[in-house]
Amino acid sequence: MFGRRNDEAPVASRAPNSRSEPTRKALPIALAEHIPSEDRSVIFLNNKREITESVLHTMDAGRFNDMAEEEARSELAKNIAEVINQKNLTLTREDRATMTSDIINDVLGCGPLEPLLARDDIADIMVNGIDDVFIETKGKISRTNISFNDEKQLEKICQRMANQAGRRVDLSSPICDARLPDGSRINIILPPLSIRGPSLTIRKFRRDHLRMRNLVEFGAISPEGAELLRIIGRVRCNVIVSGGTGSGKTTLLNCLGEFIDDDERTVTCEDTAELQIQKHHVVSLETRTKNLEGAGEVKMADLVRNCLRMRPDRIIVGEVRSGEAFDLLQAMNTGHDGSMGTLHANSPREAVSRLESMVMMGQSALPSKVIRELIKSSVEIIVQTKRLRDGSRRITHITEVTGMEGDTITLQDIMIFDITGEGAKGAILGHHASTGVMQPKMIERARYFREDANLVAALQNAPKSKK
Secondary structure: OOOOOOOOOOOOOOOOOOOOOOOOOOOOOOOHHHOOHHHHHHHHHHHHHHHHHHHHHHOOHHHHHHOOHHHHHHHHHHHHHHHHHHOOOOOOHHHHHHHHHHHHHHHHOOHHHHHHHHOOOEEEEEEEEOOEEEEEEOOEEEEOOOOOOOHHHHHHHHHHHHHHOOOOOEOOEOEEEEEOOOOOEEEEEOOOOOOOOOEEEEEOOOOOOOOHHHHHHHOOOOHHHHHHHHHHHHOOOOEEEEEOOOOOHHHHHHHHHHHOOOOOOEEEEEOOOOOOOOOOOEEEEEOEOOOOOOOOOEOHHHHHHHHOOOOOOEEEEOOOOOOHHHHHHHHHOOOOOOOEEEEEOOOHHHHHHHHHHHHHHHOOOOOHHHHHHHHHHHOOEEEEEEEOOOOOEEEEEEEEEEEEEOOEEEEEEEEEEEEEEEOHHHOEEEEEEEOOOOOOOOHHHHHHOOOHHHHHHHHHHOOEOOO
16 A cells, blocks of 8 residues: 555564463462563463363354354353353453453454554564564564464464455465455465465555545655546546555555546456455456366456456456456457556566566467557556655656557656655655656547646646656
């Protein structure tokens, strides 16, 4: 995402932890102030493990599946309190509350990850092992103090998350890429493929949907640039959003969807559904992997081809990775104006080369010149996004595909991000500037939609680039 709140200090685990497996006998936590902190940690973990085992032994955890979340948590808290009383454990009020919360999270939720999942400012959670948990906030990655009791606990949490997404992950199927009910994307890989134990990556999404005005507030684009993007979306230009991992491609695609007319039928195709187009007439499609018998796979190219039979006005492909590029270009070139897609590339020129390579993956018999002609006649605008070294996300290029010279596709930058220096704490300083092109090729389309005056005004009002 482009916007981030101010970074916070690394998150501390709510429960004490120890890297080594505790071997001491569980003891009541009495007179805690007279027990060394390291010993208290071991005692706490032993007691928590013993209580968890007792709770699970005396009740059926599966029955919580039919309960509302608040009801399940309340019921489980009562069971935990009964077990603590039966064992005559002397706990401080703080330890009792912490232990109850941790056990509930272990049984019903995601264990130590629950506090991280509750934070709206975290974009990514990366679990590299039982004691290596990292988060990304404001474009920067930092390590937390969160850790798991052992690999078994982490693996159970991975399996629970996969089950929530309707998938399975185990020794026979050690890789899982799926979407949780709240829209978060997860990737799980288990040993022996992951050498240091289960690896879990969670891509979280904001609960509040960003709009183009938010990108202006965050400095991702200038007001003039936002107006240019509004016109591009409004006049139904075919757009490719290009950028690296985590540069804000999906967020920008959502914002461009803001300018789709309400009476337009939009069909989205994704490997894992992430797009949140805030319109009523949207059909969301998602690919499907093979089942255990090796059948039932539905690829992206299959979805894009099926879109053409669904009477779409616009087709949006969440990420173009392979041969589906040919089908998207065909759709753009056969009456589905305003279609969009994203791909991984570091510049508009590289985006064109990547498109050509991906078309060849699906249509190897086509000559390069024919593919380039198809790209030239299909794609009108390339928007480049980038995550800068200070963690900020910027739209660095708004580039137009103008035609061909010989065998080379010609591009024309309309607006770029000029870096002017470096501020406090390494912040990148700069501004979005017009390249001086006052009559871009898209002006004819803008004139058809009566947006030509607004287009010229946006380019005239923008600062002029010195490059």
